[in-house]
Amino acid sequence: MALSFKQFRPDELLGPLNEVEKRNAPEVLFVAGDTELLRKGKRVSIVGARKASGDGLDRASSLARILVEQQVIVVSGLAEGIDTAAHESAMRNHGRTIAVLGTPLDKTYPDKNRPLQQKIMQEHLAVSQFPTGCPSQRKNFPMRNRTMALLADSTVIVEARDGSGSLHQGWEALRLGRPLFLMESVTKNPDVQWPKEMLSYGAEILTRENINLLLELLPEGSRDERSRFAI
Amino acid sequence: MTNDRALLSEITYGAFLAYSPRGQTRVSIDSRRIVRDGVKHDTPHIIRKAVERLLHILKGSGLEGFFGRNVILVPVPRRAPLRVKNALWPGKRICEELVKVGLGREILPCLERKRAVPKSAYAQPGVRPDPQVHFDSMALFPAVMIPEKITLVDDFVTRGSTLLAGTSHVQHSFPDTEVNAFALVRTRGLIPEIEKIVDPCVGRIWIEGGRIHRDP
Numbered sequence: 503m504a505l506s507f508k509q510f511r512p513d514e515l516l517g518p519l520n521e522v523e524k525r526n527a528p529e530v531l532f533v534a535g536d537t538e539l540l541r542k543g544k545r546v547s548i549v550g551a552r553k554a555s556g557d558g559l560d561r562a563s564s565l566a567r568i569l570v571e572q573q574v575i576v577v578s579g580l581a582e583g584i585d586t587a588a589h590e591s592a593m594r595n596h597g598r599t600i601a602v603l604g605t606p607l608d609k610t611y612p613d614k615n616r617p618l619q620q621k622i623m624q625e626h627l628a629v630s631q632f633p634t635g636c637p638s639q640r641k642n643f644p645m646r647n648r649t650m651a652l653l654a655d656s657t658v659i660v661e662a663r664d665g666s667g668s669l670h671q672g673w674e675a676l677r678l679g680r681p682l683f684l685m686e687s688v689t690k691n692p693d694v695q696w697p698k699e700m701l702s703y704g705a706e707i708l709t710r711e712n713i714n715l716l717l718e719l720l721p722e723g724s725r726d727e728r729s730r731f732a733i
Numbered sequence: 734m735t736n737d738r739a740l741l742s743e744i745t746y747g748a749f750l751a752y753s754p755r756g757q758t759r760v761s762i763d764s765r766r767i768v769r770d771g772v773k774h775d776t777p778h779i780i781r782k783a784v785e786r787l788l789h790i791l792k793g794s795g796l797e798g799f800f801g802r803n804v805i806l807v808p809v810p811r812r813a814p815l816r817v818k819n820a821l822w823p824g825k826r827i828c829e830e831l832v833k834v835g836l837g838r839e840i841l842p843c844l845e846r847k848r849a850v851p852k853s854a855y856a857q858p859g860v861r862p863d864p865q866v867h868f869d870s871m872a873l874f875p876a877v878m879i880p881e882k883i884t885l886v887d888d889f890v891t892r893g894s895t896l897l898a899g900t901s902h903v904q905h906s907f908p909d910t911e912v913n914a915f916a917l918v919r920t921r922g923l924i925p926e927i928e929k930i931v932d933p934c935v936g937r938i939w940i941e942g943g944r945i946h947r948d949p
């Protein structure tokens with residue numbers, strides 16, 4: 503089945519953006535699927551390493567399941583590893599998911615995720631800031647990560663090495679003033695330095711005990727509703 | 734070295750809007766969906782509309798002394814240092830709107846957060862960061878001016894630890910200046926429901942028996 507791609511300005515989907523959000527927002531978003539997922543509902547992004555550990559994949563799956571059970575939309579980047587685990591768990595548990603691509607919508611990276619991308623385009627939502635024909639470049643992925651921070655109300659980094667692309671998303675979430683959580687396990691990993699730095703700038707540790715707080719911090723209404731309200 | 738000698742035991746504070754953390758009436762729900770989330774995330778144009786409303790009802794609200802063309806506004810820092818200058822800073826955004834409508838002379842961003850403190854919302858009562866923790870996490874850049882009046886401006890006041898700590902720093906550096914503290918929104922967690930969102934108040938925040946108190 504041929505899929506149709508549409509394009510919108512970010513504010514047409516999300517509602518009006520503030521000056522901080524406008525700074526790194528793409529001019530256009532190309533979308534395939536159910537755009538209501540960006541207009542309504544609470545969204546949490548789950549991201550992390552492509553070459554993830556078994557425990558990391560399990561944690562991503564568990565978190566995605568818990569979120570969709572609370573009607574939260576799971577946002578991720580369709581990459582191998584943590585991203586794939588998050589998308590698949592959201593769908594397996596009858597939830598909704600958004601894939602934010604580092605490629606144009608007519609391309610897939612990694613190629614083996616083509617069936618997953620097709621399913622998301624048909625039944626959920628895929629988003630890209632890159633027009634059809636745009637060459638795939640390394641710099642596209644950090645740009646994609648910043649866009650994902652914009653589209654999600656909160657971000658969770660499950661597992662990542664120093665220098666990982668997921669860190670771009672973490673820093674952007676902090677810049678936007680959105681809650682950023684780091685899985686407790688990654689903060690205890692002596693092989694990585696970045697969690698300590700991110701915690702010093704306001705990231706929070708996500709544990710089994712405080713997962714409700716992640717949910718409590720999600721906005722309750724839509725941005726459009728807020729911006730129209732007369733005080 | 735600790736700074737406990739410099740932490741004030743009591744301050745006057747003002748607030749304009751109210752929000753209910755758990756209420757279920759229409760007003761309480763709107764206070765979260767619109768006010769809490771809109772101010773926290775600087776949703777266009779919630780802060781501007783709130784400040785314009787404040788200007789409209791200022792006379793007789795009790796908040797007149799907090800604002801004016803002779804008042805320097807000091808934004809209260811976020812709970813963690815800003816890594817980049819173009820990051821969201823709600824306290825500063827509120828100050829910008831206040832200056833635009835003439836409720837402040839200029840913004841003096843002289844108070845900074847040296848290190849992150851845990852988010853109050855994440856902490857259980859009794860283990861929330863106390864005023865001393867907030868005080869020790871902040872630093873004040875020296876300023877050459879001697880303002881006639883200063884008002885610290887924050888987005889929310891919950892228990893009041895942040896406002897007390899920030900005001901203490903500023904008063905310490907400007908001992909001859911009248912220093913007040915203002916939060917655009919006050920949390921009303923001790924009552925089940927709120928009756929109105931626009932609910933200006935002037936009250937006090939103080940430490941007694943080792944605990945912080947806010948009234949109202």
